[in-house]
Amino acid sequence: MFAGAAIEAFSRPGDVVLDPHMGGGTTVIEALVRGRHAIGNDLNSLAVFVTRVKTTCLGDRECAALLRWADDTVPALSYRADVDSPNQVICSRRTRNLSLAMARPIKKIIALALDGLSSLPTERCREFARCALLNVGQLALNGRKRTTPLWEFRELVQGAVREMLAAARALRERVSAIPSAARLPMLMNVNSAVLAEQVPFSQGVRADLVVTSPPYPGIHILYHRWQVDGRRETPAPYWIAACNDGRGNAFYNFADRRDTAADGYFEESLRTLRALRRVMKDGALVVQMVAFGDPKNHLRRYLTNMLVGGFEEVRPLADAAGGACRRIWRTVPRRRWHANLKGDLHSSREVVLVHRAV
Template structure:
């Protein structure tokens, strides 16, 4: 058994009982945190608190659903080893750029070169036509629907230039700047509105800004963030891995703390926004649509483990089933997936150490689903000790959650999520 120098259980109990976990009015854009929009990010102070209080420098912090990597950045800033996993290719790109020290001078030069090359490509009609002709018909139709013709030409020119970059870190930096001009709340240079945080809809009256100019501005902003984040200790190891939280590519009992926020039961379809970037990176739209079905919280039902649900969880699913049997299937699948994810967290944690899981309630067909309590019950069953569940209020201006849309198209603004829960487990 590992020698635990801090009493994680006592510290966790104290944090959950005594600490205010809202962190409103505190900055969330320092270091590399604001390089790219991402739905339902942690406020950085939340992982920071648990990492600081429950680990010592040099220990390993894991986020098995790392999203945009807030926990990884905070772990690195605090001199901990950081490991993150995500199934989403854009999350992986964002995390790698956020946590890899890059010379601001080199990045600035690479952006300058990319803009110069892209400007050249814009005058080369056959190169642009050949790039745009490489999409399959469905991907082509998606792009034609969402991106104005002139913008398509600029984006193609930028991608042709970015693909010339041979240094993989600089290329990732350029791709991140590229993505951050499209995947934004306002839909960036696409014709979409409400991208990134909600369901996109087309606004044919939108006059998109120049992609080339936006790229230049975003790249410069990214370089400034890289300059400001030089405080990140270059000596600590950060690993951002592609993978599935239900089958972690990590050895057993090697992790000192887990801090994570899984998708909510029915909240965000990440791929809906991320495909706006990923198609330009060569991913066919069909394979992206297929891939979204394996995310935790997916709408498409691929497993039905209802019989294996624990009593409180089964009651919750049954109540929903009385209103909407299909939605009950989606919820049952969510809890089955989260059971597998919690089992993996328990496997990789060292004994005596903590897992912090941040999740919110969902409203499905008018029924409030107490996801935190359900996950608490599931965690205990797979062998974790539930130390406590604390509430935190969401800063509605910040952590934008999507408005749900009912079948009749009515938007349920009133059902937006106002609070979420911080669940604390210890591996005995």
């Protein structure tokens, strides 16, 4: 809702809308369905994978093949405990900690499902099915103590495919009314600090609007691992999505968890803000939702970074007396995107910041 409202309020059809830290791709989708040229970036290959699947307009033949896969192949997935599937053998390193008792049956069934993806007609279909397995695998394994029975897992996959297909059809309908140039987003997989050196920005394209949620100071989110049976981490999402992995948690949060003063965070954040300024038009707005581990101290430092990076704050809505409006804070709704915010009180409040590139 936040991204859609910001795009509606601060851009027009045909404008370039950028999210340099797109995560699950909300900004990209909201921009696409409003006829904007959407550019999304994230240094996590998994985020790029999920956003690519969510923004793919599948054809009728592809939708039918996926429904058949959900209705015929998925219910028939079963395994003999003593037989390993090729996917499982090859990928044992990428399935670390999935040999725990509560995860093993799910791992085997996912491995079998991955083995059977070659029956799907296109790479887009195979990615879509991988994404359904990713969604359900996360639901069944991440942060769970209870073993999900296989019948339930299979039903969840079927439900996920149907839900995702409904969303894909709705997206196709909405974007089909839009000039062809804006139908596909441009997705990038780089550190946002080097955005200016990448096509299309290196060729002179500039964003009219940036809508984003960067990593948060003092709050460490586990973007790249699931936690199985308590706190045992697994890189399995990358195995399921067939994406590259290999980085530590600090990589995805601007800073190491031990950086309690958040100095490293603010250094990295400034680097990305400077890069962001270079890829925006003069006067363009950046609208961001940010949470802080230590709100009083971190908000002040964040605003200083914005100034140094080349942005001035705007309070877009005047209050009843005509004065500048207070910033909008909100309580975070249920988190998706494999966030792990357990026990972090401040992270449940986020602020909307609006800045102009000067």
